[in-house]
Amino acid sequence: MSAFSHKMSVILAQPTSIFALLGLLALIIAFLYIKKVRFTTHMLVNVSLMIALSTILHTLRLYHTPQGGSITLGAMLPLILVSFRYGPGVGFLAGFIFGIINLMQDPFIVQPVQVLFDYPLPFMALGLAGYFPHHKFAGATIAVLGRFICHFISGVTFFASYAPKGMSPYWYSCVFNATYLIPDLIICLIILKILPIKRILNEIKE
Numbered sequence: 001m002s003a004f005s006h007k008m009s010v011i012l013a014q015p016t017s018i019f020a021l022l023g024l025l026a027l028i029i030a031f032l033y034i035k036k037v038r039f040t041t042h043m044l045v046n047v048s049l050m051i052a053l054s055t056i057l058h059t060l061r062l063y064h065t066p067q068g069g070s071i072t073l074g075a076m077l078p079l080i081l082v083s084f085r086y087g088p089g090v091g092f093l094a095g096f097i098f099g100i101i102n103l104m105q106d107p108f109i110v111q112p113v114q115v116l117f118d119y120p121l122p123f124m125a126l127g128l129a130g131y132f133p134h135h136k137f138a139g140a141t142i143a144v145l146g147r148f149i150c151h152f153i154s155g156v157t158f159f160a161s162y163a164p165k166g167m168s169p170y171w172y173s174c175v176f177n178a179t180y181l182i183p184d185l186i187i188c189l190i191i192l193k194i195l196p197i198k199r200i201l202n203e204i205k206e
Contacts, residue, residue: 020112050078069180083130091127099123117154122147144185151177
């Protein structure tokens with residue numbers, strides 16, 4: 001059995017998790033419908049390219065913790081740029097799709113709610129940047145904070161047993177997730193500072 005087949009078998013062995021993901025997708029679609037977001041071919045191409053770029057950057061890990069979580073070369077930034085350009089609704093959808101790709105690449109399933117808090121929801125949180133299109137650094141920071149909260153809840157709820165003896169699960173989850181998310185955020189902020197973000201967003205627009 002190939003590595004991909006094995007990973008897919010792990011996911012398919014948890015049908016309740018799949019139903020939970022489909023339910024979350026339905027909520028995103030409903031949100032986009034209420035907000036009257038219109039998808040154009042140009043938008044779909046741009047969003048797809050950004051998701052692909054995030055996927056590639058996510059594989060270029062500077063550091064990968066044994067329990068999961070990675071410091072990357074700014075893998076979150078393309079999803080944040082999608083949110084800046086097209087708003088939070090499209091950012092939520094892009095984050096959901098990336099979360100599913102991440103699940104397919106490295107599935108670790110305990111139960112359905114854990115799947116939501118470890119895969120789609122953290123990356124959907126990056127869509128929060130869309131509420132701050134004119135405050136790039138604040139938007140990126142709030143987006144990553146949203147992702148941190150999702151992972152923190154998952155760590156406390158489902159992985160408390162990993163905490164060293166005598167250590168609070170809350171403190172363990174906080175420290176563990178901060179060790180890779182803070183460096184990843186710093187890398188994203190540095191890239192935001194270096195790149196001509198306004199020009200890039202205008203190019204995406206056109």
